[in-house]
Amino acid sequence: MIREIIKGCQKRHRASQKKLYKMFYAYGMSITLRYADSRDQAALILNDAFMKVFTGIDSYNMKRPFKPWLRQIIINTAINHFHKHENELKLEQLEAARNKMDSRETIISSISYEEIIDMVQQLSPAYRTVFNLHVIEGFKHKEIAEMLDISIGTSKSNLSKAKNNLQAILQKNFI
Missing domain, CATH: 1.10.1740.10 (RNA polymerase sigma factor, region 2, helix turn helix motif)
Structure with a gap:
């Protein structure tokens, strides 16, 4: 068909x-x-x-x-x-969440797909893109750096910041 x-x-x-x-x-x-x-x-x-x-x-x-x-x-x-x-958009700089969540697994398992998408959409475009390419799509930092025309270090940094921002969003909304 x-x-x-x-x-x-x-x-x-x-x-x-x-x-x-x-x-x-x-x-x-x-x-x-x-x-x-x-x-x-x-x-x-x-x-x-x-x-x-x-x-x-x-x-x-x-x-x-x-x-x-x-x-x-x-x-x-x-x-x-x-x-x-990317030139039109401001890159967000949010303070990283420093507190570890005790009930992280329980909270994450109770979050719906739509809520996860909403949280990912709250990330800045640079962080969101690197997060998706690495975590969801499985690309390596070297590949991401080539695709986005950034350094490998920037790719790693953006992923780390994306994860920290997602933790902050989780804490703000679910704790």
Whole structure:
């Protein structure tokens, strides 16, 4: 079924494009929400990614799985969005939470997915992007540094600050 939809997209059939979009919308949003400031911004990034998918669908190799190809386009689009807007955005500097939470595991296990996404979205774009690429996507600091055109040290620092900020957000909201 997916092969027929992709072939239709390669022929620029709008009905096939619509089917592909609907089929992978939730999957795409689950990725872009981790990088965006808001749901609206996540939808904007996802729409940009799908435009890239539709214009570059001819380069897709049908012998390979579609989902990883799509995922990489979505992540690259989110990174490009970050680069495009990083000069417009202030980088937040919040004081790190110094107190260890005694009931960390209990609190974390009771937090919903939506609450976690909301907390991640409260991070500055620089911290959020490095956090997602390292913790969620599994990239190494060297890869992140190359993707974001930053030093490895900056990547490590941003991850540490992101974790500290998330701890502060957890303490503020759940303790």
